[in-house]
Amino acid sequence: MTEEWLLDRSSDTPLYQQIHDRIVGKIRSGAWPVGTKIPTQRELAERFGVNRSTIVYALDELSADGLIQSKVGQGTVVANNTWNVIASARTPDWGRYVAAGAHRPNQQLIQLINKAEENPAILRLGTGEPAPELLPARAMMLSLQNSAASLSLSYSEPRGSLRLRETLSRYLLAKGINAAPSSILIVSGGLQALQLIALGLLHDGSAILTESPSYLNSVHVVQSAGIRPCGVPMDKDGLLARRLGSMKRKTDAAMLYTIPAFHNPTGCLMPAARREELLHVCMHERLPVVEDDVYGDLWLDEEPPPPLKAMDREGLVLYIGSMSKSLGPGLRLGWIVAPVPVIDRLADIKMQTDYGTSALSQHAVAEWLETGRYDEHLSGLRAELRRRRGYMDTLLNRYMGSRAEWSLPQGGFYIWLRIRSPIQVRRLFDLALKEGILLHPGSVYDPGLDEPYLRLSYAYASFDQMELGIRRLAALISQLSGDNTQEL
Template sequence: MISINWKPNKNSSIPLYKQIVDYIKEKIATGEWSISSKLPAQRELAERFEVNRSTVVEALDELKAEGLIEGKSGGGTIIVNNTWSLLASTPPPNWQSYISSGIHKPNLSIIQAINKFEYKENMIRLGTGELSPELFPKEMMKVVLDSVGDKIESLGYEEPKGSLYLRQIISQYLKKYEINASPDSILIVSGSLQALQLISLGILHPGSAVLSEKPSYIKSLHVFQSAGMRVKGIPMDDQGIRISEIMNNLNKATTLLYTIPTFHNPTGIVMPQHKRNELLEVCEKARLPIIEDDAYRDLWLDTEPPLPLKAKDKNGSVLYMGTISKSLAAGIRIGWLIGPEPVIERLGDIKMQTDYGSSSLSQWALAEWISSGLYEKYLEELREKLRVRRQVALNALEKYFSDIATWNKPSGGFYIWLKLKKQISMEKLFYLCCDNGILINPGNVYDFSENLNLRISYSYSSLYDLENGLKKLSQIIRLLN
């Protein structure tokens, strides 16, 4: 996707359209914008450049006249030449063809837009699955880093499975959840996403099928699809994935089940213990391995959730993923994967081939957070703050959405799964919200079909923005037919 972080100088004697022409020509000439790249729509260009649409049209017309761009029927405006290709008999490489033939699939266009708009100033982020900067434990982090600084003698590469010291601490920490995992069965990864990537590369085969809840966070990624696998959605009820539907969708191509049984993303559902037991029993009989994503476990707000599936796993059929990204800080980029030692050895070897190990400093920091007891103290404070945020969001929904939507009250995690009562275009709603300074996460990015849901997060925006953003969102929804 073409990125634009420039605006014409309105105080310059050079006409605005000419400045835009020169800017685009420079990007094309230097190869930053390659042949076959698609320019943003005229409306979006006008917004980026902060000029009238007529100014953009004038600039594009001149670039077309020079043979640099071309309008494609139904395909927008494409870069077809650069200044060198117009002068030389041998055309330059068509990088776009390389991009389109790459193995890893691009994100959905709306997800790309979300990733871009999250860093736009003054945008109210109502769907962001991350802790607010207001919740960052600055003083505690200073204590941790000061302590770590006195202990570190080197920041060299760690062993393939990660820091033994950190793995020992995680092994001990997880006993509170009745997970008995030796340090040898733990792999330190750079977040849960890397764990999924390693699994897709290391132990699955192209053409296989991965079962998952419908909707699911995994649908917003292409981690399995890019490795040549299919993700098949299994419907949910108010207690999680429908186990009978798992059996109906098993075939020779089915490789494993990916599930988020605790504070599910995006619905917030918690699978009860009896259903967890049933799920384990069914998957063990079918010899279907499970990936358990437990990213939100520490973020319970009412009562502690049931034990992880891994706690009841007697046959090594569950690969268990944990992370610090949701509960402490996304930028630390440390998570862990627990499984049978041969699997962990295999994935550790692949990790060494991809990044040669996660950040040593982050591993030291996490080890200090947990071993010092500060992490548990911090979680108690964080839960109280998240309870306040959840209530602000629920109050705003009751005030502004009671006649146009239904929703759940989550018992933990970050998300409220909102369902609109009237049929509207969710894509139109998304871009209209963006135009009005509100960023939402439409439910279709987590589903395997269109829906009328929104994932509302109470974890990121300030309390004022949360209330004001939901008010504005309800007003925009009411304007749409």
């Protein structure tokens, strides 16, 4: 129980009165403005650590005071006349402002997932980040201590630290990408890269083609800029390049967004031939490409084919990279490679929004790339991910062999699992969450998906958690499909 909900049980003031006063305080401070839906009786009882009867008494007092009221279909909300009771002046109706905001709210499922991830007791079977023990926190701290003399905490130039951009230029050359420092923009993670591209290069109402399913559907960063994602079918080798021409003409799409290396959420790797075909079609259609390569360093079997950007001879590809999946999501550091006029445009917008990516993160990444520590870390990370992938595959064969089908990815974090029984994945999500297991339903990545899919990740859960989670998942699937042979 947090201090926010802690009651003074040694006080002479009855518990119900303390609860009443605490809620009045939230209303008076504006934390719970007019129209706010307050937690249910059960939730309040759990938070305050009291019986529901005590909560009922406190809520009855609040209702009698005119502070709250129950509305059919809405639950109990802060009433319209609240501020006539506790103050002489009304405060703004923040609920109306929230509803009017230009940035679209996240999907309800994503909001539930984000909320559940705050709970350290949750078993996370689909989380798209490395487990904390896979990240080099201590080594990073020592590195920063040893290089503190060269650290600057001043603003960097609009494109980002010149030292880091020069270092990235050499790093990218090993991938076949010839990028001068002037054609690199440092950003605060891959999401900001997408936001800058949407705001700086596309107009309201534009369409952008992407794989179906796609990570792009799970975030509303481009949708909030008025951009419409349009799905292109996939097969085991990724996006069907031959469909791009007709899809572009049908949707009047302005760009293509694609994840060729270890696609999120399917984990598939686009082979070299398909990449060449995709780039050929896009050049013919004059369709710019946004290549998201944030998983490119996480190959587990053999190095992937060169990025699309390495084959780009016409400046058609905007390339996004990031350290979030390999070195640490908390660094919030990524980059865009693009023609200089595009970099200038996006850098100008970035300076208007955050005045530059963290100087500390830029220093740390430059240090790790220059000293070879990043390559050493990648070697160990790949080995551990390889072990985890193999173990999850073993568990799936043991518990889910007759219930689902999947392909083993060659890199990245994800296994795209199709459940053979026609169950309701949202019901599965809810049941699993009640048991403390967090899933990522396939509908998050394709709202029109008509088959039951899950995105599983072997990067976050421990080996023991994987075993427990997959075993319980198989039991819940059996329960929903009417097969009671699996032990619950």
